[in-house]
Amino acid sequence: MTPADLAELLRATAASVLASRGLDPEVLPATLTLDRPRNPEHGDYASNVAMQVAKKAGVSPRDLASWLADALSSDAAIDEVSVAGPGFLNVRLAKAAQGAIVERVAAEAGAYGASDVLSGTSINLEFVSANPTGPIHLGGTRWAAVGDALGRVLTARGAAVTREYYFNDHGAQIDRFARSLVAAALGEPTPDDGYAGAYLADIAAGVLAERPDALGLPPAERQEVFRAIGVEKMFTQIKANLHEFGTDFDVYFHENSLFESGAVEKAVDTLKSSGKLYEKDGAWWLRSTDFGDDKDRVVIKSDGNAAYIAGDIAYFQNKRARGFDLCIYMLGADHHGYIGRLKAAAAAFGDDPDTVEVLIGQMVNLVSGGVAVKMSKRAGTVITLDDLVDAIGVDAARYVLVRSSVDSSIDIDLALWSSQSSDNPVYYVQYAHARLCSLAVGAAELGVSADDPDFSLLATEAEGDLIRTIGEYPRVVASAADLREPHRIARYLEELAGSYHRFYGACRVLPQGDERPAPLHTARLALGNATRQVLANGLGLLGVSAPEKM
Template sequence: MTPADLATLIKETAVEVLSSRDLDTSVLPEQVVVERPRNPEHGDYATNLALQVAKKVGQNPRDLATWLAEALAANDAIESAEIAGPGFLNIRLAAAAQGEIVAKILQQGENFGHSDHLSHLDVNLEFVSANPTGPIHLGGTRWAAVGDSLGRVLETSGAKVTREYYFNDHGRQIDRFAISLMAAAKGEPTPEDGYGGDYIHEIAAAIVEKHPNVLDLDPAETQELFRAEGVEMMFKHIKDSLHEFGTDFDVYFHENSLFESGAVEKAVQTLKDNGNLYENEGAWWLRSTDFGDDKDRVVIKSDGDAAYIAGDIAYVADKFSRGHNLNIYMLGADHHGYIARLKAAAAALGYQADAVEVLIGQMVNLLRDGVAVRMSKRAGTVVTLDDLVEAIGIDAARYALIRSSVDSSLDIDLGLWESQSSDNPVYYVQYGHARLCSIARKAETLGITYEGADLSLLSHDREGDLIRTLGEFPAIVRAAADLREPHRVARYAEELAGTFHRFYDACHILPKADEEAAPIHAARLALAAATRQTLANALRLVGVSAPEKM
């Protein structure tokens, strides 16, 4: 019985208890909260339901808790239900009910943790979207890991997810990129506002090799050729780096297409027609303050050129026109102001502002021996995705970036993530999975199977701890999806690995050399198999491999 199953049982029992006393059952919460007590001696699970609803039904909380406890204790799945304090209820599951968790995991396999509670969502998940003017820096790398993991978590919860990369191929930064490439090809210094680094010289040389007469063309033609070829080469490198990192996209959306297709003009006209765009001093302004923004925004400048937000507005409209009912933007720390303006743009166009969510990711710093690592081999001034992967590998890089909330800045100690010790979180989790695979191989050699195992034999405290931790996985995945926080899955994997290691130290899963296989060994082998499956499921959600040997 998982915590979710227990919550359902408690609510059903509460409905029966209240109904039998002609008390109002509508006061019961939609979802009963079930938690694990901090002190295991207090029970397997606890609920404050009696405290929540007693006043609403005009009863003393302890009296209501007593009625619930008596009714729950009569259920075969409950070993005991005891009242604590002013009306808390501490519950212990019967051994057979705990064993049901193990059986459920083994039956569901890779689907354990899946649900359909977000099946109503068609999500456009836009992340990374780095300008094609240089390799992906650490901030973009963080989103590459977290965004991919969030997409996995949302899909596991039933949502339809389109992973999208917004390709910024329109605007001044692309012109600066082209001019930087031209300067490098001519052997001139990097322009004051241009891009530096070895990669600029590498791309410039590749373009000259492909087009030997490029510098003899008309200056405008030369710049356009460097722009087109340079962007294509840089974006290929970005895509290749992301693919190697385990992050791929369903859609690469070109910003320039919004202007070439007339989508920007169409969105502007829509806002003019519905009165949410007004003219002042020759410019056209969005009434964004009417929709929660701190100021109105210029959409069309007085010279007739579109402001940057014009593309944002058209892009919002395009996402909704494709049928997405939730649009998640994952942006860098310097984009906090985009939250209100993107929501305002959606509302001004006639869509629900809540159908736009903006997640802001904070900075990432690399450390070695406590000293910041600042210089990249290729990018010159920043550390890139490729640098991080080269230093600690893909699995460690992804895990290090995912396991912390994006709301806070992140320091990655390269020495820690390179180490093969229990101090390294990803090594600790992967080692747990490899150890479980080793146990399975040894069991097969010994001819021991868990088929038909009596799971009610799993009554040791460490067995109970492990079973209850396994049972929490579906709720962890659900919370990670609902809160857009995939780091919860990574942290759970660490907790599960630790709980397993403690179980392994306390309980012999397989018989010793001089022992015959007994029913308890089959039961523990089943528990080990369920743990291996759940660890693998968790690692898959963070996009990290589950090795069978280490």
């Protein structure tokens, strides 16, 4: 019985108890939460539901807890229920119910932790979307790891997820990039407002290899050649780097297509005709304050050119026309203003603002020897995806970037995350998986099978803790999806690895010397196999490998 199963049993029992005493079951929350007591002597799980609802039900918390304890005690999955303090319920599961968790993992294998809760929900998940003017910097790299992991988690919950990259190939930054390429090709200094870095010389050389005549063209035509070919070559490199990082996209959407197709003009005209835009000082403004934004936003500037939000508005309409129920945008730390404006744009078209979700990621810093690393070999002053991967590898890079909430900044200690020690969280988790793989090989050599285990033999504190930690996994996946926080998976895996390492130190799994395989070995091997499966499932959701040997 997993914690989720126990929570359902507790809620059903509470509803029945309240109804049988003429009290209103509607006072119960839709979902009950369970905690694992720090002191295992208090039981396997604890609940404060009696204190939550007693006042609404018109009874004392202690009385309600006692009624619930009596009712729960009759269930075969429950070994013991006690009431503590003002009305806490402490629950201890029967050994058979704990064993059922291990059996469920064996039966569901790679599907353990997954569900169909979001089945029928179509989600557009847009992330990275770095401008094709240079290599992906650390902020974009963080979104490459977190966005891909979030997509995996939402898919595990049954959603149809489309990973999308918004290809910014329209606007002033592309013009600056083209001018920088021309300067690099001519051997001239980078323009004051241009981009710097050794990568520009490579891209410029690639343009000339394709168009040897480019430098002899009139300035405007030359600029266009370097823009078109240079942007394509830069973006090809970006896609290749992301693929090597384990992040691929279903759709690469070109911003310029919104302007070329007339989608931006059509969206603006729609808002004008509906009165959602107004003219002031020669510009057209979205009445975004009517929909909760902190200020109205310029959509068409006084010079007649579209502001950046014009493309955003048309892009949102395009996503909805493609049938997405939810549009998640993963943006950088300097994009807080986009939350209000994107939701306002949705509302202006008559959509529910909650059709839009915006996640904001904070900064990432590299630290070596206690000193911040600020210079890149290839990209000038910007630290890139390649720099991070070269320093610590793909697995460690993905793991460290997913491991913390996106609301917080990260300092990545290169020495720690490149080390092969238990202090390195990704090594700690992967080593647990590798050790379990080795255990399975050893078991096969000794003739120990995990078939038909008797889980009632698993009576130690270390065994019980490991089983209950395994049981937490579906709930962790659900929370990671619901809260858009894949870092919960990483933190859970570290807890699971720690629980396993303690189990391994306290419980001998395989027979030694002339000892013959016994039922206890079988039960412990089955528990080890379940642990290995859950570690692999969780690492898979993070896009991190689960090595069999280390």
